[in-house]
Amino acid sequence: MDIALRPSRGGYLRPFGCAWFIVEFLKGNGPEGSPKIDPDIGAPMVDIHYQYKSALHRAYAEDAVALDEEERKRKGLPPFTAEEAQERLQRYLSRIPYKLTKMRYSSFCRYFGHLKRLGWVEETGKTEPSGIQDSYPPAPSRVYYRLTEAGKKATLAEVSNPLRLLYPSFDSAYFKEKRSGKWYYSKKKS
Numbered sequence: 001m002d003i004a005l006r007p008s009r010g011g012y013l014r015p016f017g018c019a020w021f022i023v024e025f026l027k028g029n030g031p032e033g034s035p036k037i038d039p040d041i042g043a044p045m046v047d048i049h050y051q052y053k054s055a056l057h058r059a060y061a062e063d064a065v066a067l068d069e070e071e072r073k074r075k076g077l078p079p080f081t082a083e084e085a086q087e088r089l090q091r092y093l094s095r096i097p098y099k100l101t102k103m104r105y106s107s108f109c110r111y112f113g114h115l116k117r118l119g120w121v122e123e124t125g126k127t128e129p130s131g132i133q134d135s136y137p138p139a140p141s142r143v144y145y146r147l148t149e150a151g152k153k154a155t156l157a158e159v160s161n162p163l164r165l166l167y168p169s170f171d172s173a174y175f176k177e178k179r180s181g182k183w184y185y186s187k188k189k190s
Contacts, residue, residue, distance in 0.1 A: 015059035018103055018111060019159040021052050026121065026147040033058055042124045042146030049108045053098065060100075061092035112145075114162040120151030 021031055025048055030036035032055035037043050043051075065088045069080060080088065103111075115121045127141040151159075158165060 015056065015063070017160055018052060018108070020156060021055065022048060022115070023147065023151070023159055025051060026145070027152070031055065039146060041126060042144040044142040044144055045109065045112055046142065049105055052103065057093060057096050060096060061089050064092045065089050114166060115151070115159070118162055118165060120148055120154055120159070121145045122148050
């Protein structure tokens with residue numbers, strides 16, 4: 001029995017999702033090579049976003065090295081040594097622009113705000129001055145966040161689409177109706 005590897009809609013957008021990363025990071029698991037944190041202390045939103053983008057960049061660079069390795073195998077060349085593979089990985093990492101991958105900071109803040117409204121993340125009470133406060137005193141402090149018990153119990157499907165829980169009227173039938181009038185490709189003229 002053959003199982004389709006490609007998702008039915010949307011294709012492969014990212015190697016891993018933002019929701020999964022936020023939950024795993026705030027649990028203190030250090031997903032995708034990110035540093036492990038104390039789950040009781042949490043982390044500021046800026047740090048979570050930065051670690052997510054860094055993990056995405058590492059995943060893209062590792063995929064590029066794997067593609068190079070496959071090309072070498074096709075040509076009958078020997079595989080990379082560990083040093084060569086690490087050198088290529090660093091080369092690809094240095095060439096990936098920061099804004100290449102999705103989830104800009106404003107989108108991340110909005111998404112994180114949905115998780116806060118659902119009560120899945122909370123402030124820990126710990127704050128620290130931000131770097132901008134050295135020159136401009138009215139800047140906001142960095143606030144630390146952690147997962148709540150409800151956030152730890154939420155399923156990946158719930159965390160991946162918090163708008164469905166916040167606005168139950170926006171179900172799959174609603175989005176299907178919205179998409180029905182749009183064409184995502186150009187129609188061929190007969």
